Amino acid sequence: MKREYSIRNKINPNGYYLLMLLLIFIYPSILNAYNDSLKGGTRHADAEIKKHIYHNAASKTVRITDSADNLGILIDYSKGCKITGLNVKGKNTLSSSGVYTCFSTRGGKFSSCNSTSGIEVKKTDGGITMSNIVYGDNSINVNESWDFKLVDDKIFWKIDRRYSNLAKLEETAFPQWSFASLSVWKGGILDNGGMVWCKYLATVNDTYGVHTGGVTFWNPDSGDALRIAAKSDEKKYIAAKYSQSEKNEFTFTQSVTDVELEPRYNLNRFVEKKADVFSAFDVQKGNTSINLEIQYIDYEKEYSRGKLPAIDAEAVRELLNTTGRYGVVDNNIVGANGWTTNWKCLHEPFFAQIGMALNDENYTRNLSSTLDQERNYAITADGRVLSRWHNADDDQMPGTFNYKTGYYEARWGYTVDSQTGYIINTAEQFDLCGDIDWLRSHKESCEKALGWLIKRDSNNNGIFEMVNSSIAEQKASDWLDIVWASFENGFVNAQMYEALRLWANCELILGDKEKSDYYFSVASRLKENFNKPVDNGGFWSPQKKQYVYWRDKDGTVHGDNLVTPVNFAVIAFGLCDDKERIAVILNEIEKRTVAEKLFHWPLCFDSYKREEVHLNNWPFPKYENGDIFPTWGYLGIRAYVGYNKETALKYIRNILEQYNKDGLSSQRYSRDTQLGQGSDILAGICTSITALYRDIYGIRPKWNRMGVEPNMLKTLNGTEFSYKLRGTDYHLALSVDDYTISTSEFTLRSKSKLGVNKSGTILTYYPDNKEEMTLAIDSKSEHPIYIDVISWKTGTYSWKINSKDDYGFSLTGLIPEAVYKLLINGRAETVKADKGGRILREHHNDGKTATFILKKM
Incomplete structure (x- = not known):
């Protein structure tokens, strides 16, 4: 009789069953890991998301934390739906009121904290959604869904609301954030350049209303900040109000409306002892939404x-x-x-x-x-x-x-x-x-x-x-x-x-x-x-x-x-x-x-x-x-x-x-x-x-360049800071008679006032931050340009190039048709300005410092 070959013949029965169990539980993980490697690690990303989005169906809560654990929110949907925890560096900043949506009519106030229907929770690609959040009365109710997604250090929260009928609302919260007290934040920097200063909401219901919805709250003692950016459909209007509640909370209420909200009391943006800073408004039957980005900010670094x-x-x-x-x-x-x-x-x-x-x-x-x-x-x-x-x-x-x-x-x-x-x-x-x-x-x-x-x-x-x-x-x-x-x-x-x-x-x-x-x-x-x-x-x-x-x-x-x-x-x-x-x-x-x-x-x-x-x-x-x-x-x-x-x-x-x-x-x-x-x-x-x-420091931006015209003192030597102008980040290093402006694309150093602009491959230097003369340097590659301006006095102009490339130089503002001596690393040649007072010259720099001196003959 032919003998069957079986793994069972190689190990004892107990070992055989143990191996079977290991294969049953471990093999799928090994296979998934292999598949992940083929798919660029997408399952690893899913695992990371699951790690930071935790749904506890038994307690009806959802916890979301950012990738660095600097920011976390806890959502409770047991009775309605509200955020009960907003942790910044491990500390909950909210009062017991939390964060919720609501609206009020003359008939009363209704909020997401008490939903009249069962809330449905569904995991999505990279997030989680809570839907069927219903509240209101017979005259008007809303049905909302809250969609959360986590992308790196930002929590994205989209609120979709459907109004059941046409109605006039006294107020709306889309949503309302209730912080524990006015001392949680020193204030908030608004996305219209203004600020709310918490100490000026001095008495209950003191309220400041503005027609913008984004804010960065900050606490200079802890160095922590919370940024809440708000966007809606371009046909809608966002507003916000900041107030001290009757519970001595610091509340921040956002709204989205079809028309711009009117101030309720004359043209007041700030009212004392009145929470209803905005007038009543109409809503239409149908949908509206808001997109929020919630992010922890290192205040000391950001500002x-x-x-x-x-x-x-x-x-x-x-x-x-x-x-x-x-x-x-x-x-x-x-x-x-x-x-x-x-x-x-x-x-x-x-x-x-x-x-x-x-x-x-x-x-x-x-x-x-x-x-x-x-x-x-x-x-x-x-x-x-x-x-x-x-x-x-x-x-x-x-x-x-x-x-x-x-x-x-x-x-x-x-x-x-x-x-x-x-x-x-x-x-x-x-x-x-x-x-x-x-x-x-x-x-x-x-x-x-x-x-x-x-x-x-x-x-x-x-x-x-x-x-x-x-x-x-x-x-x-x-x-x-x-x-x-x-x-x-x-x-x-x-x-x-x-x-x-x-x-x-x-x-x-x-x-x-x-x-x-x-x-x-x-x-x-x-x-x-x-x-x-x-x-x-x-x-x-x-x-x-x-x-x-x-x-x-x-x-x-x-x-x-x-x-x-x-x-x-x-x-x-x-x-x-x-x-x-x-x-x-x-x-x-x-x-x-x-x-x-x-x-x-x-x-x-x-x-x-x-x-x-x-x-x-x-x-x-x-x-x-x-x-x-x-x-x-x-x-x-x-x-x-x-x-x-x-x-x-x-x-x-x-x-x-x-x-x-x-x-x-x-x-x-x-x-x-x-x-x-x-x-x-x-x-x-x-x-x-x-x-x-x-x-x-001499910050003198001009419409077509960044400019500095410093009046430095020795005690200020070594000053360094960044300055953003029209989307470009400039780094400035300032000492007496020593000024450097740099970006990722160039570094320009000068002993006197200067202006500078980089457009494409051309770096333009404006001596004394004026337009009477310019030196334009066209690099043939995308490598950074390093230039030192040695001296720029009438009739004699000198600079150094400290980067390797092929360059084209264009000087404007010279005497028309005048003759100049040009020295490049000491080698002299004669050049003549054209009728417009311009000289053009090309130069290949091999990586060593090249010194240029132009003198009027």
Whole structure:
């Protein structure tokens, strides 16, 4: 009989059964692993997703954590559906209310926490879905599905809602996030460039509503932040509100509607002790949805200000992220007075400068649309720029308030610096956004605004006049709105000089040289007449060694009490370039500031006369008659930086020290006590720090390049930070006479001011950050370009290339048809500029340093 060959004959029976069991359980795993290897590891990815998405059917919960375990959510669907846990670095940030959806009608409030049907849970590719979440009443109900997906460090949450009927809703939550208390986060950075500051939701139901839904909440003590981005169908509108609930929770409520929500109380974005900041709205039968991206953010890394020797970088970061952003009231309303008082003054010229320092593309985008809004609704047919936006008419000059748009003239008088504020902000905003079509859309309105003021020169002396003629009218004409400055106002005219020059440059870029020349000539005449002694019709007081504030129509001179914003503006804007005058003014201001031990400059050092100011300014020092308003700090920094950089730096540090004491949450500071005063917080208080970036670090973006024009001190040597401009990340390294700008595509080092732009294979260097000359370097490959500019003086230009490649060099701005000597590594040749003043040269660099020197022969 033939014997069968069997594995059973090789091992004992017990071993045989054990082997069978191992094959049954292990072989499929081995096969799956093999299949995974063939499919690129997809099953491994599925395993990772399962590891971070855990469904417990018994307890009816779902837990989702990001790939790094920095962020986790716990969803409970036992009765309805809500997120009961939102863990940030292992700590639950939510109250017992959690995160849920809801809506309310006059018939009541209904939420996802109590579903009238059984919730269905289904695992999906890379996520999990909860559907059939039903709530409401007989008049209207909704059916929702919540779809969660995990992609690396982000949790994606899509909420689909179907309304059963047409209805009017009082409110909706899509969803509402309830954090344990107002102390969980310091605030939230909004995706329109603004911020919500939790401490200003001071009482129950204090509520701030905005027409945007994305936010990054942060806690500077822990360094943790939570980003919630929101998107919906482009035909829908997203809004959000932030409030302190009756349970003392910090709530964040998002909404999606068919029409933009209207404020319920006048034009208020912020209301006290009322949670219903938005008006009721209609919903249609059918579907709507929202897509949320939830992500843990390393706050210190994401919002790092870099390495700032001798500067409190943390205070810089917090000051800009709070006070600096606070002036954003809503979409299309970027200002400085802020959202708690629902105010914006158009007669402030520093909004674009704040955007430059914030370096937030959301703020920049919002400011562009704000200026568009003002162009469309705040400029009259004859070119007058209305001075303010407010939520109600209590501040209006009778009959001027527009109840739909909120723009009006202030009751204190025609504040004519709204003309110059609009121009300055538009010109500087163009340097940030770089959108020439956007600038062109403001050409007519800017020309009208300038023209309105240019026409106000009845005596034809080149100095522009206010609407009020004398102090007897008791009306204001500029930002200091309860000081009766009139007729020929030095402060407004100094700003007019800056506005004229900035806009003249814009006209040149737009190709209108005739208009450009005209505005430059108007500015030149203003400068000439402004600087004359007061007895000859100018503003210079030889007796007081200062510029006076204003002159009434009858020739009476007022404001020789050393008004700081006036004298600072004259120097900062270049209206005064007399070194002796500059020294006298700035030395006197510093002497008196030090003598009083003030941390910042007051609005004036001596008192106005009683008849020159409103009663609220009396007795001196009080309010605009002698108190400290840091809002105009940037003018002081800019004035001092060209005379004494150490003094400029001192007051920058002083502002940072003050922020660490009180958060700069004031309108002004008492001259006597140096304690904060006033409920109308001013974002402009941050301008001394915007000047740190503009006038010390020298951040000067231009519409077609990144530029730096530093005024560095040795104590600041080694400063390094990143700056993002129009989608490009630049790394800056700054020391005295040593400036480097680099990206992944190039490194350019210079001893003097510079501008630089990389487009395709061409790197363009702008000496002194101007366009009169350029050096364009065209590389034949995509390798990074390394260039050192050795010297760039008239007639002699020298640079080094430290990277291997074939290059084409193009120099423009040379003398047309002039002959130059070109030395490359000491080897000389003669080259001639063409009729356009350009020289072209190609060079192969073998990887060693190549030195170029071009000299006029």
